[in-house]
Amino acid sequence: MISGDVMIRLDRVSKHYPGQPAPAVAELSLDVPAGEIVVLLGPSGCGKTTTLRLINRLIEPSAGRILVDGEDVTRVDPDRLRRRIGYVIQQVGLFPHMTVAENIGLVPRALGWDRARIRARVDELLDLVGLSPETYRRRYPKHLSGGEQQRVGVARALAADPPVMLMDEPFGAIDPITRERLQDELLDLQARIRKTIVLVTHDVAEAVKLGDRIALFEPHARLAQYDRPAAILAEPANDFVASFVGSGAALRGLRLERVGALALEPVEVVRPGAAAVDRSARAVLLDDAGRPVRWASAGSRGAAGVAVVRTEDSVYDALDAMVRARDDAALVLDAHGDPVGALSWSTVVRRHPAGDSSPAPSFGDAR
Amino acid sequence: MTLTAQREESTRLSALGVLTTPALVVVAGAALLAYLRGQPLDAIERRSINVQVVLARLTEHLELVGLSTLLVIAIAVPLGVLLTRPRLRRLIPAVLAVANIGQAVPTIGVLVLLAVVVGIGTREALVALVLCSALPVLRNTMVGLQGIDRALIDAGRGIGLSRATVLLRVELPLAVPVMLAGLRVALILNVGSATLATFTNAGGLGDLINTGIVLNRTPILLTGSVLTALLALTIDWLVSLAEHVLRPRGL
Numbered sequence: 001m002i003s004g005d006v007m008i009r010l011d012r013v014s015k016h017y018p019g020q021p022a023p024a025v026a027e028l029s030l031d032v033p034a035g036e037i038v039v040l041l042g043p044s045g046c047g048k049t050t051t052l053r054l055i056n057r058l059i060e061p062s063a064g065r066i067l068v069d070g071e072d073v074t075r076v077d078p079d080r081l082r083r084r085i086g087y088v089i090q091q092v093g094l095f096p097h098m099t100v101a102e103n104i105g106l107v108p109r110a111l112g113w114d115r116a117r118i119r120a121r122v123d124e125l126l127d128l129v130g131l132s133p134e135t136y137r138r139r140y141p142k143h144l145s146g147g148e149q150q151r152v153g154v155a156r157a158l159a160a161d162p163p164v165m166l167m168d169e170p171f172g173a174i175d176p177i178t179r180e181r182l183q184d185e186l187l188d189l190q191a192r193i194r195k196t197i198v199l200v201t202h203d204v205a206e207a208v209k210l211g212d213r214i215a216l217f218e219p220h221a222r223l224a225q226y227d228r229p230a231a232i233l234a235e236p237a238n239d240f241v242a243s244f245v246g247s248g249a250a251l252r253g254l255r256l257e258r259v260g261a262l263a264l265e266p267v268e269v270v271r272p273g274a275a276a277v278d279r280s281a282r283a284v285l286l287d288d289a290g291r292p293v294r295w296a297s298a299g300s301r302g303a304a305g306v307a308v309v310r311t312e313d314s315v316y317d318a319l320d321a322m323v324r325a326r327d328d329a330a331l332v333l334d335a336h337g338d339p340v341g342a343l344s345w346s347t348v349v350r351r352h353p354a355g356d357s358s359p360a361p362s363f364g365d366a367r
Numbered sequence: 368m369t370l371t372a373q374r375e376e377s378t379r380l381s382a383l384g385v386l387t388t389p390a391l392v393v394v395a396g397a398a399l400l401a402y403l404r405g406q407p408l409d410a411i412e413r414r415s416i417n418v419q420v421v422l423a424r425l426t427e428h429l430e431l432v433g434l435s436t437l438l439v440i441a442i443a444v445p446l447g448v449l450l451t452r453p454r455l456r457r458l459i460p461a462v463l464a465v466a467n468i469g470q471a472v473p474t475i476g477v478l479v480l481l482a483v484v485v486g487i488g489t490r491e492a493l494v495a496l497v498l499c500s501a502l503p504v505l506r507n508t509m510v511g512l513q514g515i516d517r518a519l520i521d522a523g524r525g526i527g528l529s530r531a532t533v534l535l536r537v538e539l540p541l542a543v544p545v546m547l548a549g550l551r552v553a554l555i556l557n558v559g560s561a562t563l564a565t566f567t568n569a570g571g572l573g574d575l576i577n578t579g580i581v582l583n584r585t586p587i588l589l590t591g592s593v594l595t596a597l598l599a600l601t602i603d604w605l606v607s608l609a610e611h612v613l614r615p616r617g618l
Contacts, residue, residue: 058525083527093522097540097615106536107526140617156526166525 013064039211047221086157086165260311264341427570435496447508492569507549511542
């Protein structure tokens with residue numbers, strides 16, 4: 001199912017708690033590719049956190065094998081194992097009686113690094129998560145905001161440069177605006193450090209935004225679907241997945257599609273003073289600086305100017321721009337800012353991919 | 368700015384509290400001295416109230432309190448740590464019940480019972496004192512350790528710290544304030560209970576009090592009881608200083 005290196009492999013892993021009739025996790029098999037973010041998504045009590053904690057053996061599996069980087073971790077010393085696996089939790093869990101630097105330096109200390117090396121690593125990590133070492137090194141956790149605390153939590157998890165990082169609802173207790181920013185920062189960070197990250201959440205939007213892949217769990221940690229976010233949103237494997245990703249799934253999926261991947265209609269560019277030539281194509285009027293002013297052709301009645309998007313923007317952004325401009329098309333610019341075509345509302349709705357020669361039907365067409 | 372302001376405020380507040388107790392002790396001590404100076408002491412009183420005898424009784428008393436408290440720490444803290452480990456946690460009710468008996472039975476009863484069963488002397492008195500004051504330290508050790516946010520222990524274990532490291536570097540430091548509060552109670556209990564050690568021939572300031580009562584000599588009785596009270600106040604004050612110094616920073 002997955003090509004390339006597998007960093008974490010769960011092989012028919014089960015967890016039974018004594019005295020409970022149903023297993024918390026039953027015969028779960030899951031491959032996590034190296035360098036990707038895999039999101040474990042599901043309702044409360046579905047076993048996603050249990051699954052996460054099985055990987056670093058905070059919970060011991062009852063049966064099955066867990067391989068990290070090819071090594072069966074059910075046979076190694078759990079403390080040593082965990083120093084090779086970063087761990088971030090929702091409550092952050094910074095030790096209140098230790099400074100930021102002491103918190104981050106704990107694992108390097110346990111690994112026997114010397115002072116100078118620990119100090120350099122702490123500063124490097126604080127820089128990496130966007131906190132100035134001079135300001136934050138000596139602060140105590142209670143003097144940090146929730147977002148700053150979680151940044152330090154991430155820095156602590158990365159202290160020994162582990163190839164794998166486990167994150168248990170890392171942004172769950174953080175206000176929505178800071179959460180968005182931390183999610184963006186995590187993606188930036190991931191682009192630089194390329195760790196294998198397993199992240200637990202129950203928030204579909206977060207899963208879609210962060211995940212290279214999403215593993216959607218039904219109760220008892222049964223894997224309902226394991227696929228790319230776009231695929232899960234577009235083709236839910238069963239009714240459970242469809243109901244869990246919810247009514248907004250189709251719209252959410254549009255965040256994952258690029259404008260450039262859809263068929264664009266030709267656009268004629270009209271410079272100031274010139275008249276449109278080809279009456280069949282849309283024409284856009286530019287100002288002296290080359291910026292689009294309004295549609296020149298009849299038929300388009302953008303009441304609030306021209307909706308403009310770039311090819312690398314998401315289709316969701318294009319729809320948003322169209323709704324705001326009260327128009328049924330958006331002008332698409334390439335990376336240099338030159339118009340390359342128009343994206344019509346009906347193309348989005350029918351999802352005509354680029355290269356499809358059939359004309360985009362208008363709204364009135366019968367199915 | 369706010370940080371510095373807060374810190375200054377807290378030191379100023381505690382400075383007032385820190386000076387109150389020693390001032391009280393000095394005033395009460397001076398009052399006792401003045402009272403004794405003003406009394407015409409008879410031969411019996413002079414035999415009990417002189418520097419050598421009072422110092423000897425005070426030393427005996429301090430030894431009883433110090434040794435019994437050290438023993439309590441040596442027994443109750445490790446026991447409290449053990450009992451809060453996941454595997455032994457279910458024993459907590461039983462151990463607390465036994466410790467509660469030690470607490471509920473009056474010290475004099477424990478002393479007498481021990482004297483009847485194992486004999487008299489300093490060692491027996493120490494055993495009685497330990498039995499009677501172990502509970503607060505034991506209970507506060509357990510309460511302090513159990514009061515620690517589970518997420519902290521989870522985080523510590525999750526990033527690869529061993530159980531011992533989590534205990535020594537996270538759990539115990541964070542439990543110190545609660546544990547010290549228990550120790551404070553145990554020490555004060557011991558200062559008072561040690562006055563009863565005189566009945567098993569273990570000395571201490573209780574000797575003065577008992578002599579004062581038996582021979583109907585108020586100055587001797589007052590010397591013993593006021594010194595005991597002042598000792599309790601002084602020790603309480605010292606522990607409050609220790610609480611201040613040992614409280615983990617950042618809380």
